[in-house]
Amino acid sequence: MALFLIGLLAPQLAAQQSLPPAPYAYRQLEDPAKEAEAQALMETLRCLTCQSQSIADSDAAMAGDMRHQVRTRIAAGETPEAIRAWLVERYGDYVSYAPVVSETTWPLFAVPLLLAAGAGAILWRRLRRAR
Missing domain, CATH: 1.10.8.640 (Cytochrome C biogenesis protein)
Incomplete structure (x- = not known):
């Protein structure tokens, strides 16, 4: 069939x-x-x-x-x-x-910035401790 x-x-x-x-x-x-x-x-x-x-x-x-x-x-x-x-x-x-940044797409733009800020904070703390 x-x-x-x-x-x-x-x-x-x-x-x-x-x-x-x-x-x-x-x-x-x-x-x-x-x-x-x-x-x-x-x-x-x-x-x-x-x-x-x-x-x-x-x-x-x-x-x-x-x-x-x-x-x-x-x-x-x-x-x-x-x-x-x-x-x-x-x-x-x-x-x-x-x-376009909208209600549904804003995390795609925000998450990389948050990750970069977190990595920068970790790097800054490690460099500060090394001194």
């Missing part, structure tokens, strides 16, 4: 992989200033299917769709920060290479 269902769904799954890329996935905007703005933003966004590549560098279909979204929204006049906020809301904080 399971093989029958897989055989029945295989053409639909294969069709999803063979869709053409979004129009702005590989085509730049005509306005050089807007394309530069889009490119700068794309270099700070992480591809969700690659291993830490930016969407500007990735050839994954997901990255192409994200490049299309960025270029379309830049062409429509949205600011890069509004586009970043929309992508973070949609995909989570992981999509951005520029992390």
